[in-house]
Amino acid sequence: MSNTTAPASAATTTATTDPKIRIRGLSKHFSVPGGHVVTALDSFDLDVPQGQFLTIVGPSGCGKTTFLRMLAGLESPSEGSIEVVGGTDGRPENAMVFQGDSIFPWMSVWDNAAYGLTVRGVPKAQVKETVGHYLEATGLTKFADAFPHQLSGGMRQRVSIARAFANDPEILLMDEPFSALDEQNKTLLQAELLRIWDETRKTVVFITHSVDEAVTLSDRIMVMSAQPGRAKAFIDVPFERPRDVLQLRHQPEYGEIVYDIWSQLKEEVEKAKQQADARVAPKRHGLFRR
Template identity: 55%
Template sequence: MGKKNKIIIRNLTKAFYKKQASVTALDDINLTIEDGEFVCLVGPSGCGKTTLLRILAGLEHPSIGEFIIATDGEDRPLQSMVFQERGIIPWLTVEENVAFGLKMRHMPKEIIKERTAYYLKKTGLDKFSALYPKELSGGMKQRVSIARAFANDPEILLMDEPFAALDEQNKFILQEELLSIWSETGKTVLFITHSIDEALLLSDRILLMSSQPGRIIREIKVEMPRPRKMEDIRENPLMAAQFVEVWKHLQEEVQRSRREDQ
């Protein structure tokens, strides 16, 4: 028996209206993501990737079409979102930030304490739980965001380039930590990245988007078995071929966008 569908998007179009003009950000998106699947969205800047995540997060409304996030009938939030700009609360400690979503849901104190402690330990934050965000590095702040998102136990996890601002070493460490927690929790993840290496390391499938208006125009299945390491991906001929495939797609879309702007 196959996995059930967790996210279903049907004929989704999003247009933004300004004065007398309209801009179509997303055009007729149709997409199904299975329960527990890790899917990366890759496309040129301005192709509507973040808009799609914001719609799934309930922060924007589609102009046309619909989406469904399947629930298990338990009292858990539909989604948690991790942003690039580290959206943690500056006046709360690390521990209070991680516990924030659970407290907002009025979960029992024992569950809040247990789940917060678990994800603090999983992300290596347990020794820093009493610190405030201003005392943390960029990588540590993103750890807090990830721990908070998983601790809140959402149906799906939406991640918008969460590691883009980090140096390579921190990025590799957090990618491995994210995969470790994901494999344990079985969460459904939709992840935006501009890094082809990152998409090949993390995802089951890579969805390639066109330049504006954003459409999903190709899908690449990442066949390399897990667990994966970045050095394995760079040495593997199949992964190298898929890297080139994604690279060429991005180049073509950027060039097409420039031609249309002329």
């Protein structure tokens, strides 16, 4: 089988193109009540090549979202560095698609999708062409004048995706964007995301708890350890593009890769559960103190 698993220390040498994202010695510490310091992320290195779709999986509480927020510039590293290589030519460095609704409720679908372009002062003709293209790509053309409260959760996420791609960022960051959706809508949006990504070939960093979703979408998967989060392993996904979501899952090799990832995750999920139980235990004892 052509997928490979490598220790985190060796994974940074596997890129076949120049990195778009270069991370060195990244750590993040948080102060918590009682004067304690929690290490959410421990030192690791990572290169993400230009145009790669990288997905991150790991147990709850391992620092996946903290890592993505640092990439987005919403959090600062405690140690280490994050470098985005190359210029943006006036385009935004990144755009982020969140798990929940992140579109403006007072704006129409069209205005939400056009927001980033409008703020940047892009000519109206270009805005019209670009927004029209991505509304069509996400199946929202007929809903251009609708407002978020008139849309289903899946359709609101389509608006978020259309807005992110329309703004033409260097890097697209996605934090469990489909986790709240039912399985049918999730599959449809995965297919649409794959289709749009095939067209743009943007550098994507995607977080999910779904191993199936990770294998379906990714070029490479980073498995993170339990807290403190570290890059435990990298798994290459060998399937050619473009991909058909349903046909892909019928391939025998698909199941082998899913099993490989779960094998990497199992120990870390068990560690995360033990950590959670240890944090709860002192609180339980405190209930019986006099």
